[in-house]
Structures are given as C-alpha cells and as structure tokens.
Amino acid sequence: MLSFVAQRVAKGVIVLLAIVVLNFFLIRLAPGDPAVVMAGEAGASDQIFVQQLREKFGLDKPLPEQLFIYVKGIVTLDLGFSFRQQAPVAKLIGERLPATLLLTLTAFAISLVLGILFGTFAARFAGTFLDTAITVFALIFYAMPIFWVALMSILLFSVTMDWLPSFGYETVGANLSGPAHVVDVARHLIMPAMTLGLFFMATYTRMTRASMLEVKRLDFVKTARAKGLSDAVIQRRHVLRNALLPVVTLAGVHSGTLIGGAVITETVFAWPGIGRLMYDALLQRDYNLLLGVFVICSAIVLIFNLITDLVYRLVDPRIEFST
Amino acid sequence: MSKRVLLGVLLACGLAAPALAQEPKAGGAINAVIQPEPPGLMLAMVQNGPVQMVSGNIFEGLLRYSPKLEPQPELAESWSVSEDAKTYTFKLRKGVTWHDGKPFTAADVLFSLEMLKQTHARARNNLAQVDKVEAPDDYTVVFTLKQPFGPFLGIFEVGSMPMVPKHLYESTDWKTNPYNNAPVGTGPFMFKEWQKGSFIRLVKNPNYYEKGKPYLDEIYWQIIPDAAARSVAYETGKVDVLPGGSVENFDVPRLSKLKDTCVTGAGWEFFSPLAWLWLNNRQGPLADKRVRQAVMFAIDREFAKDVIWNGLGKVATGPSASTIKYYTDDVPKYPYDPAKAKALLKEAGYKGEKIRLLPLAYGETWQRWGEAVKQNLQDVGMNIETIATDVAGGNQKIGDWDYDIAFTYLYQYGDPALGVGRNYVSSAIAKGQVFNNVEGYSNAEIDKLFAEGAVATPDSKRKEIYEKAQKILVEDVPVAWMLELQFPTIMRCKVKNLITTGIGVNDGFKDAWLDK
Numbered sequence: 001m002l003s004f005v006a007q008r009v010a011k012g013v014i015v016l017l018a019i020v021v022l023n024f025f026l027i028r029l030a031p032g033d034p035a036v037v038m039a040g041e042a043g044a045s046d047q048i049f050v051q052q053l054r055e056k057f058g059l060d061k062p063l064p065e066q067l068f069i070y071v072k073g074i075v076t077l078d079l080g081f082s083f084r085q086q087a088p089v090a091k092l093i094g095e096r097l098p099a100t101l102l103l104t105l106t107a108f109a110i111s112l113v114l115g116i117l118f119g120t121f122a123a124r125f126a127g128t129f130l131d132t133a134i135t136v137f138a139l140i141f142y143a144m145p146i147f148w149v150a151l152m153s154i155l156l157f158s159v160t161m162d163w164l165p166s167f168g169y170e171t172v173g174a175n176l177s178g179p180a181h182v183v184d185v186a187r188h189l190i191m192p193a194m195t196l197g198l199f200f201m202a203t204y205t206r207m208t209r210a211s212m213l214e215v216k217r218l219d220f221v222k223t224a225r226a227k228g229l230s231d232a233v234i235q236r237r238h239v240l241r242n243a244l245l246p247v248v249t250l251a252g253v254h255s256g257t258l259i260g261g262a263v264i265t266e267t268v269f270a271w272p273g274i275g276r277l278m279y280d281a282l283l284q285r286d287y288n289l290l291l292g293v294f295v296i297c298s299a300i301v302l303i304f305n306l307i308t309d310l311v312y313r314l315v316d317p318r319i320e321f322s323t
Numbered sequence: 324m325s326k327r328v329l330l331g332v333l334l335a336c337g338l339a340a341p342a343l344a345q346e347p348k349a350g351g352a353i354n355a356v357i358q359p360e361p362p363g364l365m366l367a368m369v370q371n372g373p374v375q376m377v378s379g380n381i382f383e384g385l386l387r388y389s390p391k392l393e394p395q396p397e398l399a400e401s402w403s404v405s406e407d408a409k410t411y412t413f414k415l416r417k418g419v420t421w422h423d424g425k426p427f428t429a430a431d432v433l434f435s436l437e438m439l440k441q442t443h444a445r446a447r448n449n450l451a452q453v454d455k456v457e458a459p460d461d462y463t464v465v466f467t468l469k470q471p472f473g474p475f476l477g478i479f480e481v482g483s484m485p486m487v488p489k490h491l492y493e494s495t496d497w498k499t500n501p502y503n504n505a506p507v508g509t510g511p512f513m514f515k516e517w518q519k520g521s522f523i524r525l526v527k528n529p530n531y532y533e534k535g536k537p538y539l540d541e542i543y544w545q546i547i548p549d550a551a552a553r554s555v556a557y558e559t560g561k562v563d564v565l566p567g568g569s570v571e572n573f574d575v576p577r578l579s580k581l582k583d584t585c586v587t588g589a590g591w592e593f594f595s596p597l598a599w600l601w602l603n604n605r606q607g608p609l610a611d612k613r614v615r616q617a618v619m620f621a622i623d624r625e626f627a628k629d630v631i632w633n634g635l636g637k638v639a640t641g642p643s644a645s646t647i648k649y650y651t652d653d654v655p656k657y658p659y660d661p662a663k664a665k666a667l668l669k670e671a672g673y674k675g676e677k678i679r680l681l682p683l684a685y686g687e688t689w690q691r692w693g694e695a696v697k698q699n700l701q702d703v704g705m706n707i708e709t710i711a712t713d714v715a716g717g718n719q720k721i722g723d724w725d726y727d728i729a730f731t732y733l734y735q736y737g738d739p740a741l742g743v744g745r746n747y748v749s750s751a752i753a754k755g756q757v758f759n760n761v762e763g764y765s766n767a768e769i770d771k772l773f774a775e776g777a778v779a780t781p782d783s784k785r786k787e788i789y790e791k792a793q794k795i796l797v798e799d800v801p802v803a804w805m806l807e808l809q810f811p812t813i814m815r816c817k818v819k820n821l822i823t824t825g826i827g828v829n830d831g832f833k834d835a836w837l838d839k
Contacts, residue, residue: 032718036719037718041734166559
C-alpha cells in the first residue's frame with residue numbers, strides 16, 4: 001500500500017505541473033491587462049505608470065521566462081506574489097484555506113451521510129410513497145441552482161425567521177471564545193454547508209438508490225437470502241457495501257465540483273474562503289493568485305482521489321492496489 | 324418609487340439640520356459595508372474606492388473640501404498664495420502625532436510627495452506642475468510652481484495626496500513594507516485588525532489632535548461580496564451603513580422604506596461621477612458628428628434617471644458635472660427626440676451598419692442601462708450588437724479602440740483641469756490605455772483652451788475659457804454624456820454627521836456619532 005501511495009503522489013506531482021503549465025497559458029489568453037486593472041482610473045491613462053507596474057511585477061518579461069520563474073518558485077513552495085493584494089500568494093491562500101476546508105468538508109459529510117441514508121431508505125421501500133417522496137425531494141435539490149437555494153435560505157432563515165446569520169464566519173465584534181465561539185461558527189456554517197451539501201446529497205441519494213436496487217437483483221444476494229440471513233444483515237453487509245462502490249467513485253470525482261460550488265456559496269454567504277479569493281483574482285487578472293488557488297485546489301482534488309482509492313479498498317477488500 | 328427615494332433624501336437632509344444642533348454623543352461602534360474587499364489599506368500604494376473608504380479614516384491629507392469644494396484645514400491649518408500665484412505656503416498643524424506616537428512634521432510631507440510621485444498616478448500628474456517643495460522649518464511647507472496652476476488648491480484631499488510616515492517607509496522596500504498591512508497614519512481611527520474576507524476593524528485614536536473627536540469607539544467594515552446579501556445584512560440589522568454603490572439600485576427604494584432608515588445622495592461633490600458613452604470617433608458611422616448627435620437625441624436619459632437610477636442623479640448637459648467649477652448649462656441641448664435622431668441619421672447617410680455596444684460589467688444596474696440604451700438606439704434604426712465582457716476585458720477593448728459605443732463613468736475631481744480635459748485633448752490619445760481620450764477626438768481649439776485654462780489667472784479668465792470649451796464639446800459630441808450619478812448612502816437614522824465634506828464617506832468618520 002505504501003508503494004501505491006508513493007507512486008500516486010509522484011504521478012500527482014506530474015499532473016500538478018501539467019495543470020500549472022496549462023493554466024498559466026490559459027489565464028493569459030483571457031483579455032485584460034493586470035497592470036491596467038491595478039492602475040485604476042487615474043493610473044491607466046498614464047503609460048509610464050502602467051509600464052512601471054508591469055516591470056515591478058515581472059509582467060514585461062517573455063511568457064516562457066515568467067513560467068520558468070513561477071515553476072522555480074513552486075519547487076521551493078513559493079507561489080509568487082499577488083500583484084493586486086501586494087502579499088505573498090501562499091500567505092493569502094493560507095489565511096483562507098481553513099474556512100473553505102471547514103465548509104466543503106462539512107458539506108461533503110452532510111451530503112454523503114444524508115445521501116446514503118435517504119438512498120438506502122428509498123431502495124429499501126422501493127415503489128412506496130416514501131420512495132417517491134425521497135426521489136422527488138432529491139430531484140428538486142438536484143435541479144435547483146446553488147445560488148438560488150442560498151438566497152432562498154437567507155430569505156427564509158435570516159430575514160423571515162431570524163434564526164441564522166445571513167453572512168460571515170462568526171459574529172463580528174462579539175469576541176467570543178471557547179465553546180461559545182464554536183457554537184457561533186456552527187450557526188454561521190449551517191446555511192452555507194447545507195446549501196452546498198444539498199445538491200450533492202441529491203446526487204448520492206439517487207446513486208445509492210439505483211445502485212442498491214441493482215445489487216439486490218444479483219445472485220449473491222439471492223444466495224444470502226437462501227442461506228436464511230436476516231433482511232437487515234443482507235441489506236447492510238451485502239447490498240449496501242457493494243452498492244456504495246459507485247457512490248465512493250462519484251464522491252471522489254465530486255471533490256473538484258465541491259470546490260467549484262464553494263465559489264458561489266462563499267460569495268453569497270460572505271464565507272471567507274478561497275473560492276472568493278479565486279473569483280476576485282479572476283476579475284482582477286491577478287495571475288499569480290489565480291494560479292496559486294488553482295494549484296492548491298488541484299492538489300486537494302488529487303488528495304481526495306487518492307483517499308477515494310483507499311476507501312474503495314476498505315469498502316471492498318477484493319480490490320487490489322495497483323497503479 | 325423614485326419619489327419615495329427623493330422623499331428619503333429630503334428627509335435625510337431635513338434630519339441632518341437638527342443633528343448639527345444636537346450635542347454629539349461619544350461611544351459606540353458602526354458597522355459599515357465595504358465592497359469589494361480592498362486589495363490593501365496603504366493609500367499611497369493602492370488607490371481605488373474601497374481602499375480610500377477605509378483608509379480615509381487612518382490617513383489624512385493636508386486639506387479637506389466642503390461640499391462646495393472650498394478647501395478646509397486638515398493637517399495644514401492655514402495656507403497662503405503669493406501674488407504671482409506660483410508660491411503656496413502651508414502652515415502645518417502642531418501637536419499632530421502618527422499612530423505610533425512619532426510627531427508629524429514637514430519632513431513627512433516632503434517624503435510623502437516623493438513617494439507618491441512613484442506610486443500614485445493621480446498625485447504624480449497633479450504634482451507635475453510643481454517646480455520645487457521646501458520645508459523652511461518643521462511646520463512650514465512651500466510649494467513653488469513652474470507656472471500658475473488654477474486647480475492647485477484642489478489636489479490635497481486624502482485620496483489624492485495622503486501623508487505617509489517617513490520614519491516607517493524611508494529606506495524600505497515600499498512594496499513589501501509590513502506597514503502596508505497594518506497602516507500607520509495620523510487619522511481619527513487606527514488600524515486594529517483585518518480578518519481577510521470577513522471584516523476590517525478600526526479603533527478610535529485616543530491621541531487625535533482634534534480634542535473630543537472622533538466620537539465613535541470602533542468601526543467595523545464588513546466584507547460581503549454579494550449585493551443581495553449586503554441588502555439582507557442591512558435589513559436584518561447587522562450593518563448600519565451602506566455606502567453609495569453597496570447595493571443594487573433596484574434595492575434602494577425598498578431599503579429606504581425600512582424603519583429608522585435615512586438616505587442621502589450627498590458626499591459625491593468632489594468626485595462628481597459622470598456617466599457617458601465613449602463613441603469611437605475614428606471609424607464607422609460614429610465618425611460623423613451628425614450620427615453622434617443622433618445618439619444624444621435618441622437616448623431617453625430622463626427615463627434612465629427615473630427608472631434605472633431611482634430618480635437620483637441628474638441628466639448631464641456636457642463634459643462637466645454641474646457640481647464642479649466653471650460649469651455652464653449654456654450649451655446646445657439634446658432632449659429625447661427620436662424623430663430628430665432619425666432625421667440626423669438619414670442626413671448622415673446611415674445605412675444600418677452594425678454598431679458594437681459595450682455595457683459596463685458593474686452589476687445589474689449597468690446591465691439594465693445597457694439594454695435600455697440598446698433599445699433606444701434600435702428604435703431610431705441603429706443596428707446595435709451588444710458585446711459582453713468583464714471589466715478587465717472591456718478595458719482592453721476600449722484601450723485598443725476596438726469598440727463603437729462603450730459605457731463608462733469617470734470622476735471629475737472638482738476642476739476641469741483635473742478630471743475633464745484628459746478625456747478630450749489630443750495629447751491624451753494613446754492606444755493601449757483607458758480613461759483618456761479613447762474616443763479619438765481631436766480639435767486644435769479644444770487642445771488650446773484646456774492648455775490655457777489650467778494656467779490662466781484669475782478665476783474669471785478660467786471661467787471664460789472653460790465655458791467656451793464646454794460649448795464646443797457639446798456641439799461636437801465626442802462622447803454621449805448621460806447622467807451625473809449620485810450613489811445614495813443608506814444608513815440608520817441614529818448615525819449622525821456621517822457625511823460632512825465633498826468626498827462623503829471617503830473622508831473618514833471623524834465627525835460621525837451615534838444617537839443611541
């Protein structure tokens with residue numbers, strides 16, 4: 001297993017490098033000069049000033065040279081300097097990453113737990129009212145755009161009922177600590193995490209249901225039943241365990257999508273994560289910051305995929321580690 | 324709806340008067356929205372709206388400006404001008420200290436000017452007229468100009484010329500100076516904390532030189548990126564102040580009606596944001612003056628003001644906003660007249676050639692305005708194609724002159740020599756740059772008038788020159804002037820004295836207090 005992990009990490013590094021190179025050129029294909037954006041209204045009409053900004057941030061150098069400098073930096077874990085925010089990219093991302101991880105992991109856990117639970121119920125009671133209700137419920141959340149769910153939850157839970165805070169990570173100025181702080185952050189987390197999690201929950205519900213119904217028809221389930229095992233044991237040990245494999249695969253694939261969804265969720269709920277950092281960097285053509293966020297997000301996706309493969313093995317020990 | 328907003332504005336003005344008579348109360352915190360999150364807080368290094376809005380509390384300039392744009396003392400307590408209008412002597416206020424306790428002196432002013440020349444485009448342009456600056460003693464600064472420069476006393480507000488602590492910046496790499504992230508100024512509030520993506524916290528400067536001020540203990544600038552979420556934050560009582568432009572315009576009437584809410588359009592007199600359409604004078608149908616005039620007649624600007632901007636602002640009459648010096652409305656008029664527009668297009672021989680329109684990617688209000696203008700122009704027979712871009716992409720297209728009509732709005736900075744001329748003189752035509760003469764208008768007489776206007780004395784002479792320039796420009800229509808914008812500030816009525824100068828919320832909250 002160790003050699004499997006080592007090989008996957010080595011491959012991951014190569015993939016990351018490819019991502020850097022590809023994104024480096026893709027970002028620069030977008031129209032818009034970061035120096036002009038930085039210079040603002042008063043400065044953009046001054047050619048010398050704009051040129052000075054280009055020189056200051058190395059934007060006047062040929063593209064291959066800029067790429068070389070960037071890759072050289074990454075090797076020493078230096079993600080460059082943000083033109084716009086005038087701070088090291090690694091520092092900016094480091095400040096925001098914990099909030100994004102908290103949000104996405106909570107959303108991920110909610111979606112997975114609820115999705116598998118609802119999917120299992122729907123399959124167990126296939127064809128009944130409960131099955132139809134769960135399926136329709138899942139379909140609704142699958143079809144609704146994240147930003148709309150976010151705005152509607154704010155309208156319902158913040159404006160109308162005044163139960164939950166509508167924005168931010170914590171109550172500003174409250175200076176809470178200890179358990180009170182944890183509760184405060186949790187109250188702020190509920191809506192964004194649910195909003196982000198519900199879409200994925202819907203997917204896992206549908207996938208678990210379909211997969212369980214399929215597995216139920218297989219011969220080994222019939223054999224288990226013939227052996228006289230109880231229905232609960234058959235469902236848990238034989239059906240669910242096998243039915244979960246495609247769900248695990250999907251969850252691994254979703255790690256990237258989850259971060260994509262976080263951009264919208266973080267923006268609507270003013271959650272101070274890297275999704276917003278990415279959005280701002282894109283609008284301001286802050287190349288280094290944008291690339292830095294891409295690199296970190298890609299690394300997270302690669303890690304998630306590795307974990308998926310390991311979980312795969314846990315769910316089904318027949319699967320062997322091979323690269 | 325617009326009537327309600329106007330009522331709100333009037334109400335706010337009405338409430339402001341008794342507020343002045345009330346004795347200010349000390350204490351309390353204000354929660355205000357800042358949008359977007361500033362890239363930094365060191366005003367000498369980065370200058371955009373959000374930076375100034377927060378940093379205007381931390382840093383100060385030598386002067387402030389009243390809503391009528393008259394200079395008022397700030398770090399300079401008095402000033403005098405020589406007979407030949409070439410020497411300006413500023414007497415600095417004594418007893419002013421930086422937030423770290425070091426005294427503020429003329430040496431800081433000299434250092435700031437040197438730094439700003441390299442880091443602040445507008446300051447550099449403004450200071451281009453200065454031959455030398457000297458400090459005969461610690462509290463006197465003397466500017467000697469190369470020639471008289473009419474708007475010179477208008478370049479000292481905090482955003483245009485913030486004072487920088489020499490002892491913290493001299494001989495350091497300005498770009499990476501740690502004080503960029505924890506700025507030290509002389510202002511009424513001190514930087515305390517910045518939770519990136521969440522909020523910026525400023526606290527009262529206990530050693531502020533104006534005794535008793537500021538009244539507030541703290542200011543929290545809340546960073547909320549989504550416009551709808553900003554509205555909700557106000558609605559649910561989490562923020563007290565929505566500075567101009569914080570929420571989408573269509574939300575303004577609704578929020579204005581909320582209990583204990585006051586609205587004002589004041590505080591934009593110095594910037595006087597003027598919206599217009601760049602018209603590419605170089606190519607296609609718009610190269611013909613008659614087609615440009617047709618554009619002016621075709622667009623229903625009253626509709627845009629009343630419906631899209633909720634009745635706030637004013638229909639523009641020409642290149643100068645009515646709030647800046649030497650404005651005149653004695654210029655050719657362009658009321659909404661589609662028939663006249665059609666006639667002019669016919670006369671110019673317009674045959675339905677495609678015209679590319681670039682809306683401004685600043686949110687829904689601008690998008691809707693883009694649609695309304697497109698509709699107006701199509702109604703008179705123009706073949707309009709909308710090109711959607713983001714701000715950076717749009718700037719590039721405009722700078723490369725790759726457009727026919729493009730939305731923009733620019734600040735006027737109180738004087739035609741500072742904020743107007745740059746858009747019309749031939750010397751400001753330079754491909755690859757924006758916010759200058761991107762329309763490619765070239766008129767030797769206009770070049771001469773703006774060159775003379777900047778240096779003419781006395782004021783009556785300047786007035787004559789700029790009035791003449793306005794008439795010529797309005798006749799030629801190098802760009803299509805739309806509206807003098809007024810971004811409403813929405814706040815709880817308990818917030819008093821928030822806006823006291825011509826730059827409004829950008830000037831710091833030193834006079835603001837809470838009527839708890």
